[in-house]
Amino acid sequence: MPEKGEEQLEEQGGGTRPFWSGTITFGLVSVPVELLPANRPRRVSLRMLAPDGTPLRREYWSPGGEEAVETKETIHAYELEDGRFVEVTDEELEELAPRKTREIDLRLFVDRAELDPVFFERAYFLAPSKGATKPYRLLVAAMESADKAGIATFVMREREYLVAIIAENGVLRAETMRFADEIRSAEDAGLPKPSKVEKKAVRRFARALEDLFAEELDPDELEDRRSRAIEKLVRSKLAAGKDVVTPAIERESSGEGDRGDRAVIDLMEELRRRMRSGAAPSPGAPAPGRRSSVPSDLESRSKQELYELAKDLAIEGRSRMTKDDLIRAIRRSA
Numbered sequence: 001m002p003e004k005g006e007e008q009l010e011e012q013g014g015g016t017r018p019f020w021s022g023t024i025t026f027g028l029v030s031v032p033v034e035l036l037p038a039n040r041p042r043r044v045s046l047r048m049l050a051p052d053g054t055p056l057r058r059e060y061w062s063p064g065g066e067e068a069v070e071t072k073e074t075i076h077a078y079e080l081e082d083g084r085f086v087e088v089t090d091e092e093l094e095e096l097a098p099r100k101t102r103e104i105d106l107r108l109f110v111d112r113a114e115l116d117p118v119f120f121e122r123a124y125f126l127a128p129s130k131g132a133t134k135p136y137r138l139l140v141a142a143m144e145s146a147d148k149a150g151i152a153t154f155v156m157r158e159r160e161y162l163v164a165i166i167a168e169n170g171v172l173r174a175e176t177m178r179f180a181d182e183i184r185s186a187e188d189a190g191l192p193k194p195s196k197v198e199k200k201a202v203r204r205f206a207r208a209l210e211d212l213f214a215e216e217l218d219p220d221e222l223e224d225r226r227s228r229a230i231e232k233l234v235r236s237k238l239a240a241g242k243d244v245v246t247p248a249i250e251r252e253s254s255g256e257g258d259r260g261d262r263a264v265i266d267l268m269e270e271l272r273r274r275m276r277s278g279a280a281p282s283p284g285a286p287a288p289g290r291r292s293s294v295p296s297d298l299e300s301r302s303k304q305e306l307y308e309l310a311k312d313l314a315i316e317g318r319s320r321m322t323k324d325d326l327i328r329a330i331r332r333s334a
Contacts, residue, residue, distance in 0.1 A: 044224075046230075076088045111148060119178050120164070149166045152164075
């Protein structure tokens with residue numbers, strides 16, 4: 001099974017290349033679609049360095065142990081309230097995984113006003129697959145005219161996701177949702193019960209708010225100021241040659257790549273292009289039904305993609321392997 005954090009959908013795709021394809025189904029209607037991320041991680045992250053400038057990495061250590069435990073040697077377990085653990089094997093987790101399917105099962109439609117944003121986790125675009133522009137447009141138009149949102153489920157990477165499908169400005173958006181037992185109430189958070197307030201005080205606050213009223217939201221107001229400030233500081237230090245550290249030991253390349261270095265393509269332009277009749281698939285997108293069991297570009301693949309290849313090849317112990325371990329194991333199996 002993927003390690004914690006790797007199950008999240010935002011880790012599956014980068015740029016505008018679709019990272020999942022399937023079909024929205026309800027009744028006798030089916031609309032082939034592809035899933036694309038609607039946002040990208042842009043927050044600045046800082047690395048921890050040793051005094052000699054060598055980048056540090058996190059390791060697993062058992063209490064009282066004298067050596068680090070390799071990731072491939074770790075075991076999945078469920079912790080009980082009394083401190084004991086129940087081990088769960090990779091095979092058992094795979095047996096519990098939901099049945100693989102390429103369908104987005106649209107269960108019901110609700111008024112958009114009923115969807116509380118507190119349930120939303122991540123936003124994605126649903127683009128029409130090649131040749132499915134007409135049914136896609138019909139579904140969007142029908143949902144927009146009725147002001148309805150769909151509640152659906154679909155399976156990806158051995159996990160079932162709950163999503164709200166929203167039609168807006170001629171495009172379908174999918175919002176992954178938290179399950180009901182993940183939402184805390186105001187009482188759970190320890191907030192006091194609402195009490196009545198004086199009308200005069202309300203009017204006084206309303207007048208104070210009027211100075212900040214805006215006709216529409218300016219996206220520039222949503223800028224991550226801290227990240228931009230750090231980037232500005234780094235650029236100035238680079239220009240001055242100040243505090244620039246060269247590691248004593250050459251940093252081992254992870255092969256992951258940096259999403260921030262990739263060319264940023266306008267997602268909306270990509271969606272508009274796809275919705276034009278006869279649109280071609282995104283550059284680099286795999287042709288439907290084609291997948292090489294052992295690709296030649298393993299180093300450029302994400303760890304999650306390598307894990308899926310290892311699973312197809314029935315490589316044992318794959319969930320405990322590092323990315324380099326997965327690459328070596330896949331090549332040995334070829």
